Amino acid sequence: MARKAGSHSEIxxxxxxxxxxxxxxxxxxxxxxxxxxAAAVGVQAGALYLYTPDKEALLVDLxxxxxxxxxxxxxxxSKSNDPTARLEEFVRFHIRFNLERAEAVFLSYMELRNLSPxxxxxxxxxxxxxxxxxxAILKSGQDAGVFQLPDSKLATMAIIAMxxxxxxxxxxxxxxxxxxxxxxxxxxVRKAVGA
Amino acid sequence: MARKAGSHSEIxxxxxxxxxxxxxxxxxxxxxxxxxxAAAVGVQAGALYLYTPDKEALLVDLxxxxxxxxxxxxxxxSKSNDPTARLEEFVRFHIRFNLERAEAVFLSYMELRNLSPxxxxxxxxxxxxxxxxxxAILKSGQDAGVFQLPDSKLATMAIIAMxxxxxxxxxxxxxxxxxxxxxxxxxxVRKAVGA
DNA sequence: GTCTATATATTGATAGAC
DNA sequence: GTCTATCAATATATAGAC
Numbered sequence: 001m002a003r004k005a006g007s008h009s010e011i012x013x014x015x016x017x018x019x020x021x022x023x024x025x026x027x028x029x030x031x032x033x034x035x036x037x038a039a040a041v042g043v044q045a046g047a048l049y050l051y052t053p054d055k056e057a058l059l060v061d062l063x064x065x066x067x068x069x070x071x072x073x074x075x076x077x078s079k080s081n082d083p084t085a086r087l088e089e090f091v092r093f094h095i096r097f098n099l100e101r102a103e104a105v106f107l108s109y110m111e112l113r114n115l116s117p118x119x120x121x122x123x124x125x126x127x128x129x130x131x132x133x134x135x136a137i138l139k140s141g142q143d144a145g146v147f148q149l150p151d152s153k154l155a156t157m158a159i160i161a162m163x164x165x166x167x168x169x170x171x172x173x174x175x176x177x178x179x180x181x182x183x184x185x186x187x188x189v190r191k192a193v194g195a
Numbered sequence: 196m197a198r199k200a201g202s203h204s205e206i207x208x209x210x211x212x213x214x215x216x217x218x219x220x221x222x223x224x225x226x227x228x229x230x231x232x233a234a235a236v237g238v239q240a241g242a243l244y245l246y247t248p249d250k251e252a253l254l255v256d257l258x259x260x261x262x263x264x265x266x267x268x269x270x271x272x273s274k275s276n277d278p279t280a281r282l283e284e285f286v287r288f289h290i291r292f293n294l295e296r297a298e299a300v301f302l303s304y305m306e307l308r309n310l311s312p313x314x315x316x317x318x319x320x321x322x323x324x325x326x327x328x329x330x331a332i333l334k335s336g337q338d339a340g341v342f343q344l345p346d347s348k349l350a351t352m353a354i355i356a357m358x359x360x361x362x363x364x365x366x367x368x369x370x371x372x373x374x375x376x377x378x379x380x381x382x383x384v385r386k387a388v389g390a
Numbered sequence: 391g392t393c394t395a396t397a398t399a400t401t402g403a404t405a406g407a408c
Numbered sequence: 409g410t411c412t413a414t415c416a417a418t419a420t421a422t423a424g425a426c
Binding site: 033034035045046049054055 | 418419420421422423
């Protein structure tokens with residue numbers, strides 16, 4: 001028999017974040033009610049407030065966790081010293097990681113508007129940190145003379161936008177495997193930076 | 196003296212669309228109330244329903260108008276027969292047009308979730324039509340042997356994502372003029388497609 | 391830790407006066 | 409064509425029982 005009450009803090013907390021992320025990504029932060037999240041989790045709305053002070057804090061937690069994990073995962077993977085090899089690592093990493101966390105990526109790009117200025121600044125700072133990782137690769141390649149690109153800042157923005165765009169159309173089981181997509185995008189990026 | 200009532204259908208209609216677009220882009224469709232739109236226009240909420248059957252129809256009207264104008268503007272500008280010249284036209288057009296209509300572009304990418312399936316299909320179809328214009332350029336360049344690219348479909352998505360990304364960071368009066376940005380992006384696109 | 395019940399506010403949309 | 413007034417639904421968040 002399912003019990004209607006009890007202690008499940010170790011289960012309910014993560015479940016709330018997972019369901020909130022799913023619903024926010026699907027319908028938008030403002031369009032999702034705390035009751036909807038609670039229903040998806042299997043608790044009553046009031047119970048959510050044991051885990052988050054309010055709705056925005058729930059969103060901030062999701063965005064910050066995602067950005068922290070993105071940066072940590074990249075730094076754990078980045079190994080090569082050669083600029084071209086590092087750039088290929090970045091391209092493949094970004095596509096793969098973002099496809100694995102499509103909902104969180106979507107939120108990170110779409111729901112910044114719903115943050116207070118303080119929270120917005122925190123997330124923006126993390127985003128900038130990640131971008132700087134790519135820019136450093138491009139600059140090192142420029143300095144080494146192995147990349148020919150007109151502007152490392154614009155190339156950074158162009159490459160990240162291009163790679164993140166994969167999330168808008170890629171479907172598992174489609175015409176191309178994820179690995180093949182990575183290879184094709186790497187080909188375009190490599191040419192674009194003149195490597 | 197400002198009058199409180201009267202007939203202004205020719206002014207109020209466009210004003211409603213303009214303010215709705217501004218507010219939807221800034222706060223998100225679901226986060227904006229009909230009362231907020233009415234207040235921005237300078238009428239009462241009830242008056243809005245003389246111009247739109249409901250809130251979603253207001254959004255659809257904005258999205259459809261934007262996509263129609265985007266496609267029409269491109270077709271009016273596209274002149275060259277040479278694939279490379281046409282691709283440069285596309286790159287410059289896309290950046291310029293999207294920067295001029297940043298709010299509408301933002302809505303077109305962010306608020307599709309809030310549409311009914313029927314309305315979603317209409318907008319998606321227009322988006323696909325626009326993408327096909329670029330893909331046709333890339334294919335003609337492939338066929339003519341002047342572009343070297345591994346996959347015209349992926350290149351289409353990559354280029355559009357890259358170009359649209361300019362909207363997320365470009366600020367008038369910043370380090371680079373819009374024209375300079377166009378030139379730098381064209382350089383990267385040209386290289387990426389192997390032209 | 392979760393429930394039920396509720397306070398307080400706000401929403402989209404409509405009716406009828408002017 | 410716009411206003412005021414209002415309905416019915418829904419929102420976030422809290423209080424207190426268990």
